Amino acid sequence: MLNIKDITVKFGGLKALENLSFTIQKNTIHSLIGPNGAGKTTLFNVITRIIKPNKGNILFNNESLLNLKSNEIIYKGITRTFQNLQLFNYMNVYENILSGYVHTFNKNSFNDKKLKLKAYDVILEISELLQIKNRLFSYPYQLSYGILKRVEIARAIVSKPSLILFDEPAAGLNNQETSEILSILNLLKSKGKTILLVEHDMSLVMKVSDEITVINFGKKIAEGAPNEISLNEEVINVYLGGGKNVKKNIRNK
Numbered sequence: 001m002l003n004i005k006d007i008t009v010k011f012g013g014l015k016a017l018e019n020l021s022f023t024i025q026k027n028t029i030h031s032l033i034g035p036n037g038a039g040k041t042t043l044f045n046v047i048t049r050i051i052k053p054n055k056g057n058i059l060f061n062n063e064s065l066l067n068l069k070s071n072e073i074i075y076k077g078i079t080r081t082f083q084n085l086q087l088f089n090y091m092n093v094y095e096n097i098l099s100g101y102v103h104t105f106n107k108n109s110f111n112d113k114k115l116k117l118k119a120y121d122v123i124l125e126i127s128e129l130l131q132i133k134n135r136l137f138s139y140p141y142q143l144s145y146g147i148l149k150r151v152e153i154a155r156a157i158v159s160k161p162s163l164i165l166f167d168e169p170a171a172g173l174n175n176q177e178t179s180e181i182l183s184i185l186n187l188l189k190s191k192g193k194t195i196l197l198v199e200h201d202m203s204l205v206m207k208v209s210d211e212i213t214v215i216n217f218g219k220k221i222a223e224g225a226p227n228e229i230s231l232n233e234e235v236i237n238v239y240l241g242g243g244k245n246v247k248k249n250i251r252n253k
């Protein structure tokens with residue numbers, strides 16, 4: 001479904017990504033892991049056309065994404081969530097979710113009653129799925145971080161994308177909220193979605209992933225199923241074996 005082909009991104013003298021290639025199969029949960037600064041968010045920014053790579057290509061269903069502008073990606077069926085919440089604080093939950101849907105409107109159809117009703121139906125369906133229906137008219141400052149994460153997911157899926165990029169959905173969440181994220185990811189997969197997940201919570205990654213790609217300093221160092229990755233010596237050395245992430249994993253178990 002998504003072919004990342006030989007991507008290199010340079011920031012001045014720093015190679016944030018170097019000849020990175022991997023493929024995400026349709027209707028799978030594919031995780032991208034690696035230490036801080038490995039290049040994970042940079043790859044999300046390349047896929048969503050925020051950053052232009054110096055080299056390589058990204059093919060989505062065999063079509064290059066590099067010919068598109070950032071705001072055209074959604075029409076191809078690709079959406080994302082952000083590492084730090086990017087909700088509109090002056091909008092209520094309904095309006096925030098609607099902001100992920102308005103690309104189907106144009107300036108002549110903004111007052112079209114039928115379209116508004118359709119948007120209402122879709123938002124209701126999505127908010128029911130994510131169990132935030134009773135929060136639709138609350139404002140972000142009134143909600144817990146866990147609920148806000150779900151609102152952001154609702155906004156990302158309201159356009160019915162086929163590929164969703166999740167940038168650290170469990171960051172800052174407690175165990176209960178993290179297990180809700182696990183259920184949401186599995187639910188989306190059961191509905192036919194394909195997911196690219198960037199996440200530091202290894203307990204979540206190991207439980208939810210079909211395939212894992214590991215990068216370090218912008219280069220792929222391993223790829224495989226969770227059981228293979230958790231036994232891979234290089235991955236253990238550079239990422240799983242010590243420091244901050246291990247502490248995080250223990251905290252999240």
Ligand SMILES: Nc1ncnc2c1ncn2[C@@H]1O[C@H](COP(=O)(O)OP(=O)(O)OP(=O)(O)O)[C@@H](O)[C@H]1O
Pocket residue numbers: 011014016034035036037038039040041042043
């Ligand atoms: N706009 C930029 N300008 C210069 N350097 C950047 C820029 N964006 C990222 N970098 C650098 O590129 C490297 C990769 O960063 P990136 O944010 O992609 O890592 P990451 O794997 O997502 O890290 P984390 O797990 O901490 O979120 C880092 O060394 C970072 O400092």
